[in-house]
Amino acid sequence: MHKRLERTDYPGECMPSLQIANLTFNYEPGKPVIDNLSVVINNGETWSIIGKNGSGKSTLIRCIARLEPVKRGAVFLDTKEILDYSSIEMARKCAYVPQATLRIPPSFTVLEYVLMGRYPYCGFPMRYGSDDRKIAAEAMELTDTVPFAHRSMRTLSGGELQRVFIAGAVAQRTAIMLLDEPVSFLDSMHQEMIHATLDRIHREYGTTLITVTHDINAALQRSTHVLALVAGKQVYAGATQGFLNDAASLLSTIYGITFEKIAGSSSGRAFFMPQKGEVVV
Amino acid sequence: MSVGKRLLLLSFSSMIIVIFAPCIGMEFIVPFDLKNTTLQMEIFTRLRLPRVLVAFFAGAGLSLCGMVFQALFRNPLADPFTLGIASGASCGAALTVVLGFTGALLGVPAVTIGAFLGSACATLLLFGFASYRRSTDKLTFLLAGVALSFLFSSLLMFFQYISDPHDSYYIIRWLMGGVEAIGYKALFSFLPFEIIGIIIIFSQLPQLDHLLTGDDIAQSRGVDIKRTRILLLLATTMMVGTIVAVCGPIGFIGLIVPHISRSLFSWKHLWAGPATALSGGVLLVIADTIARTVIAPTEIPVGVITALLGAPFFLWILFHHNGNGKVHEL
Numbered sequence: 001m002h003k004r005l006e007r008t009d010y011p012g013e014c015m016p017s018l019q020i021a022n023l024t025f026n027y028e029p030g031k032p033v034i035d036n037l038s039v040v041i042n043n044g045e046t047w048s049i050i051g052k053n054g055s056g057k058s059t060l061i062r063c064i065a066r067l068e069p070v071k072r073g074a075v076f077l078d079t080k081e082i083l084d085y086s087s088i089e090m091a092r093k094c095a096y097v098p099q100a101t102l103r104i105p106p107s108f109t110v111l112e113y114v115l116m117g118r119y120p121y122c123g124f125p126m127r128y129g130s131d132d133r134k135i136a137a138e139a140m141e142l143t144d145t146v147p148f149a150h151r152s153m154r155t156l157s158g159g160e161l162q163r164v165f166i167a168g169a170v171a172q173r174t175a176i177m178l179l180d181e182p183v184s185f186l187d188s189m190h191q192e193m194i195h196a197t198l199d200r201i202h203r204e205y206g207t208t209l210i211t212v213t214h215d216i217n218a219a220l221q222r223s224t225h226v227l228a229l230v231a232g233k234q235v236y237a238g239a240t241q242g243f244l245n246d247a248a249s250l251l252s253t254i255y256g257i258t259f260e261k262i263a264g265s266s267s268g269r270a271f272f273m274p275q276k277g278e279v280v281v
Numbered sequence: 282m283s284v285g286k287r288l289l290l291l292s293f294s295s296m297i298i299v300i301f302a303p304c305i306g307m308e309f310i311v312p313f314d315l316k317n318t319t320l321q322m323e324i325f326t327r328l329r330l331p332r333v334l335v336a337f338f339a340g341a342g343l344s345l346c347g348m349v350f351q352a353l354f355r356n357p358l359a360d361p362f363t364l365g366i367a368s369g370a371s372c373g374a375a376l377t378v379v380l381g382f383t384g385a386l387l388g389v390p391a392v393t394i395g396a397f398l399g400s401a402c403a404t405l406l407l408f409g410f411a412s413y414r415r416s417t418d419k420l421t422f423l424l425a426g427v428a429l430s431f432l433f434s435s436l437l438m439f440f441q442y443i444s445d446p447h448d449s450y451y452i453i454r455w456l457m458g459g460v461e462a463i464g465y466k467a468l469f470s471f472l473p474f475e476i477i478g479i480i481i482i483f484s485q486l487p488q489l490d491h492l493l494t495g496d497d498i499a500q501s502r503g504v505d506i507k508r509t510r511i512l513l514l515l516a517t518t519m520m521v522g523t524i525v526a527v528c529g530p531i532g533f534i535g536l537i538v539p540h541i542s543r544s545l546f547s548w549k550h551l552w553a554g555p556a557t558a559l560s561g562g563v564l565l566v567i568a569d570t571i572a573r574t575v576i577a578p579t580e581i582p583v584g585v586i587t588a589l590l591g592a593p594f595f596l597w598i599l600f601h602h603n604g605n606g607k608v609h610e611l
Binding site: 087095096 | 490497500504
């Protein structure tokens with residue numbers, strides 16, 4: 001029932017949708033949070049961005065979402081620099097899901113909030129049409145948020161709230177979705193639900209998912225590509241399989257601790273457990 | 282009852298109140314009654330009617346400005362008064378009086394221009410400071426506004442102190458807030474600015490909803506928050522300045538009416554906006570009607586009545602209507 005959007009009908013596979021070229025970003029002069037980063041992200045890939053706290057992961061996706069002013073380097077979206085898009089055009093191409101658990105939600109009902117995701121498609125005088133309502137309903141179905149459609153967002157639990165924030169982004173119908181730690185602070189069941197939701201979004205719409213995460217195993221099990229940051233510099237950017245070939249040493253570079261490889265998960269990919277003991281770096 | 286029906290009911294009752302308010306006074310005057318004397322008609326059309334209209338539009342404008350500031354700062358305490366913008370306007374108006382500027386420029390009275398310059402000065406100081414420091418923390422911003430408010434209040438006291446007794450009394454009386462400014466001149470000195478302001482605010486109502494979800498979400502959904510913010514600040518500065526010049530700083534309305542309308546109507550600004558404007562206008566009309574009748578022929582400053590009337594009602598809404606008492610959290 002979910003139709004694929006036009007944008008996936010590119011002539012060839014793997015049309016680059018996002019290209020980050022020599023991006024350098026700093027809040028304070030002389031202290032780059034992101035240091036000369038270059039990545040090409042193709043349509044329909046799922047990327048996990050991993051790294052220690054403060055390594056620039058969140059800042060990177062905020063730069064891509066144009067929430068931080070990029071001054072050095074550039075981010076290209078469908079071959080056009082993001083600065084050249086209008087706010088509305090940008091919102092039609094790229095959705096951003098912030099860390100839901102860290103904020104006080106607005107007092108809107110879930111349905112009201114999800115409908116607001118249709119903002120970039122409503123001209124003046126900003127009435128949400130039947131199409132918008134249909135797309136919002138579809139987004140809520142996809143994210144399992146229908147049962148509490150008419151509840152205030154203030155009354156939801158962390159896991160429910162996160163799914164509502166994702167539903168709002170789905171309603172935006174963008175080719176790219178940026179997520180900032182969508183499963184942090186959630187219990188295993190709700191983490192699994194979020195992952196399932198994201199899988200579904202990827203399957204149904206072919207959305208390019210770019211997720212900041214601290215869950216190494218989820219990242220390595222589920223995403224097609226990995227971007228690893230250490231102090232704003234990329235130490236690995238590419239297919240997950242390539243990362244797995246050298247995972248133990250990469251992970252210790254990234255996190256500064258040693259990891260133990262545990263083979264034989266159901267998906268065939270290995271798991272990594274942080275080891276007790278000395279900090280490497 | 283659906284929100285739409287409630288809003289319809291509010292508009293209907295506002296209309297009735299605004300029509301009936303000018304009839305009430307020391308003597309009940311029914312307009313268009315053939316038995317009316319010329320004097321009665323004069324009192325009705327030239328004294329009471331403009332006064333009610335001034336009260337309505339001033340109340341509507343101040344409430345809308347309060348609503349806008351609460352959404353802009355996501356803070357239930359933000360309004361043009363707590364942020365020092367009204368103090369700036371008061372200060373500018375007082376300075377005009379003290380310096381003895383009378384006259385008018387392009388039909389706009391000197392006091393109005395003074396008040397507008399004062400409010401603009403406060404807004405520029407506040408946002409200039411914030412953008413210089415690149416501060417995005419809203420609480421810092423709010424505190425800076427409170428500090429500004431005190432600064433302007435002190436300046437105001439200083440102007441008042443050095444002015445002659447006549448001006449000083451005039452300023453004190455004006456500071457108490459009141460809509461007794463006689464005639465249509467007062468109304469037309471702020472109405473055009475107010476209409477422009479209301480149009481700007483109403484054009485940004487959906488964007489205000491988005492601001493309540495947080496700046497980053499709003500921006501990622503295509504809201505040009507910089508533009509929205511500038512437009513809204515421009516509108517509110519203009520409205521606060523011109524209203525304060527006529528009515529004095531009537532503070533309470535801008536703070537409570539938005540909370541009342543959000544809790545009785547909707548959090549969506551498309552509903553809360555008109556509801557806030559209407560109920561703010563009506564509240565000030567009722568307050569002014571009481572102010573000029575309860576111990577007639579003496580008048581009580583309307584600022585006294587708004588708080589006496591509004592505070593208990595607000596407390597009821599706060600603790601009773603929304604059982605959780607969380608109506609104030611934005």
